Amino acid sequence: MTFTARSQPTRDAVLAAARRAFAAHGYERTTVRAIAADAGVDPSMVIRYYRSKDDLFRAATEIDLALPDLSRVAAPDRGAVLARRFLELWDDPGTGEVLTVLLRSAPTSAGAAERIRETFAGQVLAMVRTAAGPDAGSEVSGRAAALGSFMLGTALARYVLELPPLATASRDDVEAVMAPVVDAILAGDREG
């Protein structure tokens, strides 16, 4: 189904309300009714534009991480560049909200776990593959898995569980903690 440009503001308002609700309460505890009320529309409009809570969740959590092309970054700078991008993504109100939605919902929502799986395979693994170059072998997938796990865990500690010291550390301090670990992961066996 396609919609007219005239309905775009309403669809955007629903999407924004959905992101707020999912971020605050997670997938399970969010209702189409509450999203509709927040967007100032009737629940039937939400269903008309997005079919189901599940499809609305998918639309609300589509994210382009815009990860750097590491083949253009000198090896010793990669960890710092990637740590900075990670912090930008989480601290930006727009992308940070989507990422919070995903991480907060994932343990109890198959849809959120699936979206994280897609984002990992399509963006993180692709970046590590490019960085490793065409001669790299199967160790690339282990390296990408380690990188993804470290990013997931750091985000969980800092932004969702709010565990000290990461939750209260400055961006510079978090970057200083992350960068050498990311470097070690990307360097793989060469320094392992």
Add this chain to the structure above:
Amino acid sequence: MTFTARSQPTRDAVLAAARRAFAAHGYERTTVRAIAADAGVDPSMVIRYYRSKDDLFRAATEIDLALPDLSRVAAPDRGAVLARRFLELWDDPGTGEVLTVLLRSAPTSAGAAERIRETFAGQVLAMVRTAAGPDAGSEVSGRAAALGSFMLGTALARYVLELPPLATASRDDVEAVMAPVVDAILAGDREG
């Protein structure tokens, strides 16, 4: 309040039922009534022994990680030793269930996040401090944070979100991915 030895089997049955329920459904969606039914007792007995769902959750998620004393492990073996302990803890039905409860519940439960915070501060940070020796400075807390994040993220990917390739990899393959990263984190600036 203290209880007699005669009530111990009932208290144990309630605790076991609580762990199963929290592991399967998370904190939010678990009810005292369902735990009582599973344990074969009246809900009032659950409240008599554990006062509230919150206190029962705390009792059900107390965990001794039994982390190794790394000061007795040669530096090049530390990553492998710690990765193996991590896998043992998660693959053991008893401790694995408690850890699953914590990680699955943490994003939506302040009690679970608090328990993870305590376990990190009391056990992970303490282990990294011992490994670093008495002359280590403030970099120890950053190192412990990076280690905790990496462990959290790996567990989330493998055991909760079931993201490939970690979810389907053999224990040996996971150990091979984790060990060099853990080594790099523990070595800190010396190799950073």
